[in-house]
Amino acid sequence: MLRVAVDFDGTIVENEYPAMGKPLLFAFETLKELQKRGFVLILWTVRTGKLLDEAVELCKQNGVEFYAINSNxxxxxFDTDTPRKLDVDVFIDDRNLGGFPGWDKVFQTLCPNEPVQIAQKKVLSRYKRKGFIRRLLGI
Ligand SMILES: [Mg+2]
Structure with missing residues (x-):
């Protein structure tokens, strides 16, 4: 199964580092859907110590627990023979060339055969119920 390294600041949450940014749209929903499909998620972040603990806790509260954190x-x-680069199939990072494509694109890319974007649909229906779309569109 695909191993996926996921950055935190600017990718899962808005980049307010070292403070905590707001979760990006569909971030946790998409990560949960990927985990359901067997993707192995590894948190890949510059955060350490207390700042790292806060990030891990926020993800946990939102239903996402990583297989590993900053390690394979x-x-x-780690010793001098251990490469610092993670051995993963895919990196999801806002510093990728071209920038972060958005979680809808991440899901479409990793699950190209999915007939519907389940994560996005769930969230949109929740927003619809709350009248979010209507308020957004001013109708
Ligand atoms: Mg980042």
């Missing part, structure tokens, strides 16, 4: 495996021990 939970129990990985």
């Amino acid at each position: 495996h939970p129990e990985e021990v």
